[in-house]
Amino acid sequence: MNAAVSISLPSLGVFFLLLIIPAMLFRYMNLRLNRQLVIAFVRMVLQLSLVAVYLEYIFKLDTMAVNILWILLMVLVANAAILKQSGLSFRRFFVVTYPCYALLAFCILGSFLIVLDAGTLFSARYLIPLAGMIFGNILRTNVVALDRFYSQVNRRDAEYIAYVSMGATHAEAIKPFLREACKAALGPQIASVSTMGLVALPGMMTGQILGGSSPAVAITYQLMIMVAIFLTSSLSTFLSVVVSSRSAFDGYGRIKKEMFLTKDKS
Numbered sequence: 001m002n003a004a005v006s007i008s009l010p011s012l013g014v015f016f017l018l019l020i021i022p023a024m025l026f027r028y029m030n031l032r033l034n035r036q037l038v039i040a041f042v043r044m045v046l047q048l049s050l051v052a053v054y055l056e057y058i059f060k061l062d063t064m065a066v067n068i069l070w071i072l073l074m075v076l077v078a079n080a081a082i083l084k085q086s087g088l089s090f091r092r093f094f095v096v097t098y099p100c101y102a103l104l105a106f107c108i109l110g111s112f113l114i115v116l117d118a119g120t121l122f123s124a125r126y127l128i129p130l131a132g133m134i135f136g137n138i139l140r141t142n143v144v145a146l147d148r149f150y151s152q153v154n155r156r157d158a159e160y161i162a163y164v165s166m167g168a169t170h171a172e173a174i175k176p177f178l179r180e181a182c183k184a185a186l187g188p189q190i191a192s193v194s195t196m197g198l199v200a201l202p203g204m205m206t207g208q209i210l211g212g213s214s215p216a217v218a219i220t221y222q223l224m225i226m227v228a229i230f231l232t233s234s235l236s237t238f239l240s241v242v243v244s245s246r247s248a249f250d251g252y253g254r255i256k257k258e259m260f261l262t263k264d265k266s
Contacts, residue, residue, distance in 0.1 A: 016041075055128070062124045070124075071109075071131050075102045078135040082240070086146035092259050093244050100243050101138065101236065108134060108232045115224055133204065133225055134232050141185040141233040142240050149174075149181035149241045150248070153255055164253035170245070173253065178241050185237045189230060196226070 019041065026033045058066060079098050083090045109131060112121050120126055153160055153174070163173035196202050204225050208218035248259050 058128065059124050064122060067122070067124050067127050070128060071105065072102060074131055074135050075105055078139050081139055082142045082146065085143045087150070087260050088146060088244065089259055093247060096243050096247055097240060100239050104232065104236055104239065105131065105134065105138075108228055111228065111231075112224070130225065130228075134229060137189075137229045137233050138236045141189060141237050145181040145185035145237040145241055146244065148184045149177050149245075150255075150260065152177045152180055153248075157255060160255075161253055170249065170253070171242075174241075174245055178238070181241055182234075182237055186234060189233055193226060193230060196222075202226070 019037070023034050023037060026037065058070060075098065079094065079101050080090055083093050083097065109121075109127065112130065116126070121130075156177075160173055160177070164170075202222050205215075205218040205222040208221060209215060213221075247256075249255055
């Protein structure tokens with residue numbers, strides 16, 4: 001099959017003009033989102049342009065040391081985004097969450113050796129895109145899980161204290177809140193998996209088909225990445241809450257308010 005048809009930059013620029021439609025809708029509804037809309041798409045264009053440049057370099061270099069360093073950087077950025085969007089202090093939680101995410105990421109990437117040979121997996125053209133898809137889903141599910149967990153603990157702190165005062169261990173006391181957080185984070189993932197192929201074609205499969213792969217090959221890769229994504233999302237959601245919670249409570253079972261971001265604290 002042929003490779004994907006190239007899109008000219010002038011044509012893409014004209015296509016971008018379609019964003020005038022949602023901009024007009026925002027203005028009509030007085031949503032005051034047009035500034036954020038412009039900033040978001042400008043940032044997207046700049047970031048993806050830079051990605052294209054350095055990925056070309058990394059793909060040509062294709063050395064294991066550079067690939068590992070790049071993955072560690074991806075984990076760092078994902079970890080920082082998760083903590084910030086969850087309202088948690090980066091300085092206080094990074095030391096416990098970063099090793100957790102990094103170790104999990106390398107374990108999951110290593111599991112691809114079940115279906116891919118080492119030469120294929122460890123090449124930059126395969127390893128980095130696979131890592132990117134995994135980290136993107138870690139970010140989404142972990143933000144939901146951490147936000148739900150700590151918002152519920154803050155709102156129902158008397159319930160947590162009651163569990164502890166009745167002799168419950170830390171793990172037992174946080175279990176009801178952990179259950180709610182995991183359900184909120186993973187429920188949409190399960191719904192997405194169950195409707196995949198019926199509601200919409202998934203991204204990896206679509207990209208491979210546009211890139212010239214046969215639908216049969218694209219489906220096998222999509223099935224592989226979906227198993228990896230759900231496995232990573234499930235484990236990282238559970239581990240991030242459990243690991244971070246060990247630093248979020250004092251010796252008396254009270255949540256440390258200084259662990260959370262405020263308008264004047266980070």
